[in-house]
Amino acid sequence: MPDASQQLIDALEWRYATKVFDGQRQIDAATWSTLERSLLLTASSYGLQPWKFLVITDAAIRAELRPHSWNQSQITDCSHLVVLLKKRQITAADADQLIQATASTRGIEASALDGYRQMIQVDLIDGPRSQIIGQWSANQVYIALGNLLTSAALLGVDTCAIEGFSPPEYDRILGLETGDYQSCVVCACGYRSQDDKYASLSKVRYGADRLIEHR
Ligand SMILES: Cc1cc2nc3c(=O)[nH]c(=O)nc-3n(C[C@H](O)[C@H](O)[C@H](O)COP(=O)(O)O)c2cc1C
Numbered sequence: 001m002p003d004a005s006q007q008l009i010d011a012l013e014w015r016y017a018t019k020v021f022d023g024q025r026q027i028d029a030a031t032w033s034t035l036e037r038s039l040l041l042t043a044s045s046y047g048l049q050p051w052k053f054l055v056i057t058d059a060a061i062r063a064e065l066r067p068h069s070w071n072q073s074q075i076t077d078c079s080h081l082v083v084l085l086k087k088r089q090i091t092a093a094d095a096d097q098l099i100q101a102t103a104s105t106r107g108i109e110a111s112a113l114d115g116y117r118q119m120i121q122v123d124l125i126d127g128p129r130s131q132i133i134g135q136w137s138a139n140q141v142y143i144a145l146g147n148l149l150t151s152a153a154l155l156g157v158d159t160c161a162i163e164g165f166s167p168p169e170y171d172r173i174l175g176l177e178t179g180d181y182q183s184c185v186v187c188a189c190g191y192r193s194q195d196d197k198y199a200s201l202s203k204v205r206y207g208a209d210r211l212i213e214h215r
Contacts, residue, residue: 007154013203015153018160018188020196021077027190031155032080035189038151039082042144046120048098050087050137051144052181054174055080061173068169069186074160079190083170084145085181086137090130095120141184148187162186 001009027035039053056062057080066075075081087094099117103110123129129136145161152159163185170176170183192199 011153012150014156015149015159016198016201016203018074018078018158018190018192018196019198020193021074021079021158021188022191022193023077025079025191027079027157031157034155035080035148035151035157038147039144042147044140044143045136046098046116046124047102048090048094048120048124048140050090050094051141051184052085052087053144054083054085054183056083057081064173065165065170068173069162069165072162072164074162074188075165075186077190077193078160078188082148082187082189083174083183084141084185084187085176086134086141086184087181088134088137089180090120090124090133090137092121092125095125138184145185145187148189152189157189158192160188162188 036053036055042049044050056065059076062076062081065081066072069075095117098120099110099113102108102113102116124133124136149159149161165183165186167183170186174183176182
């Protein structure tokens with residue numbers, strides 16, 4: 001395999017859902033900054049980026065979150081805990097903001113994007129998908145989660161995606177009960193403990209014969 005392909009597959013084989021973090025070793029600032037950048041570079045439908053990423057390093061907040069996370073030790077023992085938030089609503093203001101940002105970034109008139117804005121309006125703001133916007137936002141957030149898992153693996157950083165938590169309790173503790181964003185999924189990032197027996201378990205994955213079809 002070419003180097004880049006081998007590196008990618010090696011990283012994906014190396015990563016696993018880390019159950020026990022080292023508890024001491026911290027991700028350095030430069031590496032963390034790269035991982036934040038990978039979150040920001042995530043693709044989203046229409047480019048709307050209906051998310052926020054809450055990076056929690058404060059030990060007291062993490063201790064408060066842990067009992068509402070099936071008491072999973074990753075919450076308190078990882079280096080950087082990310083709570084990925086999804087946007088509650090997509091509004092005309094969100095569409096306007098995206099159009100403005102696109103126009104100014106690309107040096108074009110906002111009016112040149114009227115058709116694009118209209119598509120967002122009739123789909124997500126006025127259309128049937130406005131009724132399921134929470135699910136739509138969550139779909140986008142999970143793309144960011146996948147991006148983070150893969151990016152971290154490529155940088156030798158361990159992760160554990162975490163759905164085993166109570167979103168209402170997280171929202172209460174993090175002051176998210178009102179406002180534009182609510183908790184969606186969590187990702188613990190850091191370095192594995194040598195004692196984590198899960199690190200040496202073989203991957204359980206179905207084969208291409210079952211999951212990939214070429215037509
Ligand atoms: C969205 C999502 C949520 C998950 N939630 C948890 C969790 O709460 N606790 C946990 O220990 N593992 C969690 N996992 C890890 C999965 O169990 C794990 O990825 C899967 O068994 C495959 O194993 P591997 O990632 O080690 O290859 C989650 C994974 C994903 C993608």
